[in-house]
Amino acid sequence: MYEKILAVNEAFTKRMLDHQELNPSHKYYGGIIDPIAGVALPSHGNTPRVMAAWVASALNPDSPFYQNKDLISRLEKASEYMLRKQHLDGTISLGSTNFHSPPDTGFLVVGLSQLYLALSQNKSQNLQQLTSNIKLFLKRTIPALTTGGCHTPNHRWVISAALSFLYKIFQEEALLNRIDEWLAEGMDYTDDGEWTERSNGIYNAVNNKMLYYLATNINRPELLDGVRKNLELMQYLVHPSGEVVTDYSGRQDFGTQSDLSNYYLIYRLMAAHDRNPLFAHMADLAAEQMKEPGSVDNNAVIGYLLNDFLKQDNLERQAIPEHYEKMINKRHPRDEYLKQLEAKGYTHKIQHSAPHTAFGSPVVRYRKNDVSATIMSNTPSFFSLRHGDVRLLGVKLSTTFSPGVVFFDQFEEKNDGYQLKTVLEKGYNGPIPAQHLESLEQLEKDRNPWYLLPHQHRNMTHLQKHELTIDITPTEDSWKLHIKSDNLEEVFTQITFIFGGEGTISGEHVKEGKNQQYFLIEGEAVYSVGEDAIAISPGAYEHWLDTLREDFHTPGCKHLSINVMTPFDLTFELKLL
Numbered sequence: 001m002y003e004k005i006l007a008v009n010e011a012f013t014k015r016m017l018d019h020q021e022l023n024p025s026h027k028y029y030g031g032i033i034d035p036i037a038g039v040a041l042p043s044h045g046n047t048p049r050v051m052a053a054w055v056a057s058a059l060n061p062d063s064p065f066y067q068n069k070d071l072i073s074r075l076e077k078a079s080e081y082m083l084r085k086q087h088l089d090g091t092i093s094l095g096s097t098n099f100h101s102p103p104d105t106g107f108l109v110v111g112l113s114q115l116y117l118a119l120s121q122n123k124s125q126n127l128q129q130l131t132s133n134i135k136l137f138l139k140r141t142i143p144a145l146t147t148g149g150c151h152t153p154n155h156r157w158v159i160s161a162a163l164s165f166l167y168k169i170f171q172e173e174a175l176l177n178r179i180d181e182w183l184a185e186g187m188d189y190t191d192d193g194e195w196t197e198r199s200n201g202i203y204n205a206v207n208n209k210m211l212y213y214l215a216t217n218i219n220r221p222e223l224l225d226g227v228r229k230n231l232e233l234m235q236y237l238v239h240p241s242g243e244v245v246t247d248y249s250g251r252q253d254f255g256t257q258s259d260l261s262n263y264y265l266i267y268r269l270m271a272a273h274d275r276n277p278l279f280a281h282m283a284d285l286a287a288e289q290m291k292e293p294g295s296v297d298n299n300a301v302i303g304y305l306l307n308d309f310l311k312q313d314n315l316e317r318q319a320i321p322e323h324y325e326k327m328i329n330k331r332h333p334r335d336e337y338l339k340q341l342e343a344k345g346y347t348h349k350i351q352h353s354a355p356h357t358a359f360g361s362p363v364v365r366y367r368k369n370d371v372s373a374t375i376m377s378n379t380p381s382f383f384s385l386r387h388g389d390v391r392l393l394g395v396k397l398s399t400t401f402s403p404g405v406v407f408f409d410q411f412e413e414k415n416d417g418y419q420l421k422t423v424l425e426k427g428y429n430g431p432i433p434a435q436h437l438e439s440l441e442q443l444e445k446d447r448n449p450w451y452l453l454p455h456q457h458r459n460m461t462h463l464q465k466h467e468l469t470i471d472i473t474p475t476e477d478s479w480k481l482h483i484k485s486d487n488l489e490e491v492f493t494q495i496t497f498i499f500g501g502e503g504t505i506s507g508e509h510v511k512e513g514k515n516q517q518y519f520l521i522e523g524e525a526v527y528s529v530g531e532d533a534i535a536i537s538p539g540a541y542e543h544w545l546d547t548l549r550e551d552f553h554t555p556g557c558k559h560l561s562i563n564v565m566t567p568f569d570l571t572f573e574l575k576l577l
Helices: 002-019 047-059 069-085 102-120 125-147 153-170 173-183 203-217 221-236 261-274 277-289 300-306 334-344
Strands: 323-328 363-368 371-376 383-387 390-399 410-413 418-429 460-474 478-485 492-500 504-506 510-512 517-520 525-529 532-537 557-565 569-576
Touching: 002 047, 002 277, 002 300, 047 069, 047 102, 047 300, 069 125, 102 125, 102 153, 102 300, 125 153, 125 173, 153 173, 153 203, 203 221, 203 261, 221 261, 221 277, 221 323, 261 277, 261 300, 383 478, 383 532, 390 460, 390 525, 390 532, 492 525, 525 557
Parallel strands: 517 557
Antiparallel strands: 323 363, 363 371, 371 383, 383 390, 390 492, 410 418, 418 460, 460 478, 478 569, 492 557, 504 525, 510 517, 525 532, 532 569
């Protein structure tokens, strides 16, 4: 696979030559103009990403750009651009968000440190200025990374990995001390290997590679436990097409099309480290899907240059399973953790991030040859299915009770399938007791703004509950979804099947609405792509609303909706054609 990785890097190196700003009077001089944004940016997925590819080409004897003077000159200009864009506090700004950002600087440091280490191995005089510029940039980041904070769970390990590279280069004790402060918070993965953000498309790979770097740079092999578990788990989170399961992600990859390509380097590194044939096979799958090099912290050719052992590929291969039914997080004590959260009185106010309380929720992955299904709790969609080229991206249930999309928070394994359940609650707020009003400072006599009132002291009246259950059962050539409400009357409800935009929806009783939405009035609807299809029945059209309050339908997809009023007891059959 080395030849494939090299070819991808070389094609990218050549293509990006046309995107560097070479006008000395231009504010982006030396930077690489992003083909999408139209500006040069100093963040890890932009100019430094191109720098990594160019350094990989300039240092690799297998590259036609090896020791190319023009390329090295361009790299010097890019490094000078990076020094100009570095803030006085040592940070960079992401651009799309996150200004003067320690974690985004961390991503960058992880990558530039690898470039520096690779360049330092080469004694060519032509590379000295570039090497010196990168080292200066790295040195300037130390104050920010030894004091700076983060937003999201994975940022802790990004910053820690960056600190470990800086320690490897500069040997300052403060860098190790800051790592220990972050590590004192403990690791955030379940026994099955799921990270907090449940992000199979992006942040699993980030956590894995960052903890690998951290573990190897400062000799903490115990940090590889979570990496190993997650890489093992990923064998169950790939559809037959190679698409990664993103249907329950807690981050921006939710519902997007992703593949394994950004896992390539970490799978190769861990395959070699553990002599693991499964990891070697997964690395092969990732390489097959790679179309461009990764970000500056994840360039595979730089990985080869720094780790000679990667070229010695004498590992056996262990293919991923094609027949399984696996529950993930079956024994994770999520409910116990949430009780602790309530007992401690946390308010969930985490600036610019989220508590990620869905972490550890049960997920079932099912595969039988080219059929791949996911059953999920605590997500907007509770079921997804792939059948050949057919992509049922999700099924969601919305009501006017809460209102909006229902998240099913109870999950139970049954003899022939799985049950999801939730009990929605909605009540009314009574007046604030007088003793809690006495301390208020009135701006005017007998008047107070609504937002200044202590609403937490209102008692609940007329509390209503609404129970919904879904039983999901696989059969030989179909799936059955038994969806049932309690007896609360006249709640508008909509069940929506979300399909990829590439297929067609047909049926005698299918009514086409606006914006790629269809309604199954009765009978059967068929969604087809090429020779593959799924038939869904029965339909219902008990109300005429296109969407319910607080819900919206995903652009670029086709939606088949079934409108019902409570109470209802329906069994939908999804036949694989």
